[in-house]
Amino acid sequence: MxxxxxxxxxxxxxxxxxxxxxxxxxxxxxxxxxxxxxxxxxxxxxNYDKYLGLPAMVGKSKYNTFRSVKERVWQKMESWKNKFLSQAGNEVLIKAVLQAIPSYIMSVFKLPRNLCYELNMLCSRFWWGYKDDARKVHWWNWEKMGIQKSRGGMGFRDLESFNSAMLAK
Structure with a gap:
């Protein structure tokens, strides 16, 4: 001292x-x-739960530690569920909000693969439209939707690849 x-x-x-x-x-x-x-x-x-919005300690289950990210994305989706948005509006919301929520955490931690998959699926459901009891048809798979627009895709991020790129920075 x-x-x-x-x-x-x-x-x-x-x-x-x-x-x-x-x-x-x-x-x-x-x-x-x-x-x-x-x-x-x-x-x-x-209290050591969070520091600067990040978990101060990661326990044995990384999925449970970062589950709050998925819950935040779900809350955003639920708040927009009843809105009548065009496909362009949905695209902007996915790219600017839903895929941006986990970006700060992804720059520090490697998220579990299954959590990235679930986040991608939430974005996919929002894109194609969803209701609690009804399943909508997904005309393209999410990998094809992640291709650049100039190559025929929609330019959505694959969050697992994005996480690796953020950590490589």
Whole structure:
């Protein structure tokens, strides 16, 4: 903790204790925890569910960790369900909103393959039209819809490939 105090003196910056929290692993003993908390000036441990909208910790099931992304996409779709939109309007909503929702998370984490597949299927259902009890005919498969417009497709993203590209950046 002396290093922290020296840094504060040298830089003139001070630790904001209201915005800071400490995370301890399960292997850290109670004595070490209390001494670190005492040395840091009583920084209180907070909630570690999310940080900047991203999960702070990914558990054993990555699907359950990132399931909230699918739920957010579904909520957007449900809010537009009763609207009378043209196919061009549907295209804009899919590209600008539905496929943009997971982009920030995809730039940091590799989403599970089945979650990407389910997100693609939600976009496909929205494109072709859907109702709770009725299934609509999908005239093209989603892979063909992902081809560039200049080559005869619609230019929709394949989210699994997009995730890999975002991580490669």
């Amino acid at each position: 002396k290093i922290l105090q020296r840094y504060e003196l040298a830089s003139g910056q001070v630790l904001n204790k209201e915005k800071s929290s400490l995370f301890f692993s399960t292997n850290t003993g109670a004595v070490e925890k209390s001494s670190i908390l005492k040395g840091a000036g009583g920084v209180v441990c907070g």
